[in-house]
Amino acid sequence: MIDIGIVLEGIWSPIVFILVIILASIVAYWLYRMGNSQYEKTEHSGDPFISGNRPPGDIRKIHVGGDNLFWGLTKALKDYFDPLIEGHTGKLNDYMYWVVVTLAVVLVYIYLVV
Amino acid sequence: MNFDIFVHSPAFILGIPLLFAFLTPLVNRLSEQLRNVVFGIGLVLTAFFVGLMSYQVLTEGSWLYVFGANQPEPQNLLSYFYFRITFVADSFAVLATITISITAVAAGIYSYGFMKDETGLNKFYTLFLLTLAGVNGMVLTGDLFNLFVWFEVTSVASCALVAFRNYRGRSVEAALKYMVLSTVGGLLVLFSIGLMYGQYGVLNYALLTQSISGTFIDKLALGLLVVIFAMKASSAPMHMWAPDAYSEAPGSVTPFIAITSLGSLFVLFRLLFGVIGVNVDPSVSGTLLIILGVLSMIVGVTMALVQTDLKRLIAYLSVSQVGYMMMAVGVGLATLNSADYQNFGTLAMKGGLFHMINDGVYKALLFLSAVAVVHVTDIRSLNKLGGLAHDMPYTTVFFLIGALSIAGIPPLSGFSSKLLIYQSVYLYSPVLAIVALVVSIITLAVVGKAFFNAFLGPDQGLAEKKVPSSMLFGMGLLTVVVIIFTLFPNLIVSEIVSPAVKALVGVMP
Numbered sequence: 001m002i003d004i005g006i007v008l009e010g011i012w013s014p015i016v017f018i019l020v021i022i023l024a025s026i027v028a029y030w031l032y033r034m035g036n037s038q039y040e041k042t043e044h045s046g047d048p049f050i051s052g053n054r055p056p057g058d059i060r061k062i063h064v065g066g067d068n069l070f071w072g073l074t075k076a077l078k079d080y081f082d083p084l085i086e087g088h089t090g091k092l093n094d095y096m097y098w099v100v101v102t103l104a105v106v107l108v109y110i111y112l113v114v
Numbered sequence: 115m116n117f118d119i120f121v122h123s124p125a126f127i128l129g130i131p132l133l134f135a136f137l138t139p140l141v142n143r144l145s146e147q148l149r150n151v152v153f154g155i156g157l158v159l160t161a162f163f164v165g166l167m168s169y170q171v172l173t174e175g176s177w178l179y180v181f182g183a184n185q186p187e188p189q190n191l192l193s194y195f196y197f198r199i200t201f202v203a204d205s206f207a208v209l210a211t212i213t214i215s216i217t218a219v220a221a222g223i224y225s226y227g228f229m230k231d232e233t234g235l236n237k238f239y240t241l242f243l244l245t246l247a248g249v250n251g252m253v254l255t256g257d258l259f260n261l262f263v264w265f266e267v268t269s270v271a272s273c274a275l276v277a278f279r280n281y282r283g284r285s286v287e288a289a290l291k292y293m294v295l296s297t298v299g300g301l302l303v304l305f306s307i308g309l310m311y312g313q314y315g316v317l318n319y320a321l322l323t324q325s326i327s328g329t330f331i332d333k334l335a336l337g338l339l340v341v342i343f344a345m346k347a348s349s350a351p352m353h354m355w356a357p358d359a360y361s362e363a364p365g366s367v368t369p370f371i372a373i374t375s376l377g378s379l380f381v382l383f384r385l386l387f388g389v390i391g392v393n394v395d396p397s398v399s400g401t402l403l404i405i406l407g408v409l410s411m412i413v414g415v416t417m418a419l420v421q422t423d424l425k426r427l428i429a430y431l432s433v434s435q436v437g438y439m440m441m442a443v444g445v446g447l448a449t450l451n452s453a454d455y456q457n458f459g460t461l462a463m464k465g466g467l468f469h470m471i472n473d474g475v476y477k478a479l480l481f482l483s484a485v486a487v488v489h490v491t492d493i494r495s496l497n498k499l500g501g502l503a504h505d506m507p508y509t510t511v512f513f514l515i516g517a518l519s520i521a522g523i524p525p526l527s528g529f530s531s532k533l534l535i536y537q538s539v540y541l542y543s544p545v546l547a548i549v550a551l552v553v554s555i556i557t558l559a560v561v562g563k564a565f566f567n568a569f570l571g572p573d574q575g576l577a578e579k580k581v582p583s584s585m586l587f588g589m590g591l592l593t594v595v596v597i598i599f600t601l602f603p604n605l606i607v608s609e610i611v612s613p614a615v616k617a618l619v620g621v622m623p
Binding site: 012014015017018021062063064065067069070073074080081084085088090092094095096098099101102103106107109110111113114 | 336337401
């Protein structure tokens, strides 16, 4: 334990938080209305783009799938994710293996420490 | 002798679902409509008696309910302890049974619409009520042998629920894995009970608490009980059965199966604080809980990040949330015999137990809204889902509320309990608080991915049918509870959670 000299105090009120969110939303909407009144819609307004390029196919049906999100993160942490995913084999033998291993480690810990 | 229904309520909490479990198939021979009504009455009556017990405990204090005694609260308790079945009606049991009841009622109502095209529903409702009786028995019982009995009832009934759609091979496979692990777990629990009984000749929690002296055999029993109940609570690295069972069970009972895991966690905490853990060395048990908790948080959330199956994604998040509870209560247990318990240990306990009731509700909401998506589209892959907010506006809102709550985004209820956990575990070890915060951020990324993939984007016309009104009602009920927990966290902590912490830590009545 580290004595950091912090005393637990403060306030958390969800109702006040919600009131602040409502107030902020009203202000945001007011700003949006101010900007929106001067907006001029052109032929390609609102169209999606990827890195400045118009994506192929019907742009109205473009939707990023589950595999595409966070692919960069999982690729960067490949050394962590690969063994983790491979460890989840779906085999009952492996499930039992982990129960036995955990039991052994816990018992060794208890007998060594207590 | 006056019959005090409040004092007898623990017996009804067990007796009502058992009675209605066997009444349901009989009534089914008369009418399927009547069967549904009887099932609903069984659920609501059980919840009603949970309410009565809660009122009595919170206003008059806790009591030991002794079955077969000449009065429900006998004066000479010791003469009954050796032979009688006892239930502990205290604030901790109140917290547990309220969590179970809310989920059971919501899942039961949801089942009406979800299961209406299935056959063999008389058996389904029987198994549902047997599971409810089993998990209530587990958290209420005051002796080890009955703990084993209710553990087995819960395991058998919930395994049968997982395998209910036996025309799907994957359901049967998931149930087989769950059954084997539960059976091995049950045998080891029975073995540890035998070790206790062989030494002390008693099985009652209160007598064992006085008797256990931390012998070589006590340590073996402690290790067995910690590991098996942690496994049943889906703690890493023994969590692998949970995504299989949760994702292959009929969707309407998925949160209910998850609640049986939470029931095991309630039992684990009861045993560690009230029976064996404090007598062996609380700091050892506390450290074990912290280690298992941190492991569950990290493994659960990172496995969720790479899932593309919506139900498995939420199942892994469930593993991660169990980690928060184990870590927080572990900090409370580790500091129990030191001054730090008063400084921050008790706050960690409050955070952990508040997170249990929170998690039980918002996780159920998240599961049920995901199941509604699968029910309507017959698609589970996040690579194929999209744009459902156009066709399923209510389900979208329900999912969003559950998702933000599980990610601990203010002002939702998950934030309130996580804030207590962050604050308290920081004072024990800043590393734990950092891990908890990082896991929360990844959880937000995971639920953000699920919400984005399933609900946002252009309408793809995937919704083949409407969500039945009973399913919407079940999700709506849970949403109302989440909103109540969101708006009044102080009330929940002061009236339900704090007494539960005192009951868990204090001497048995």
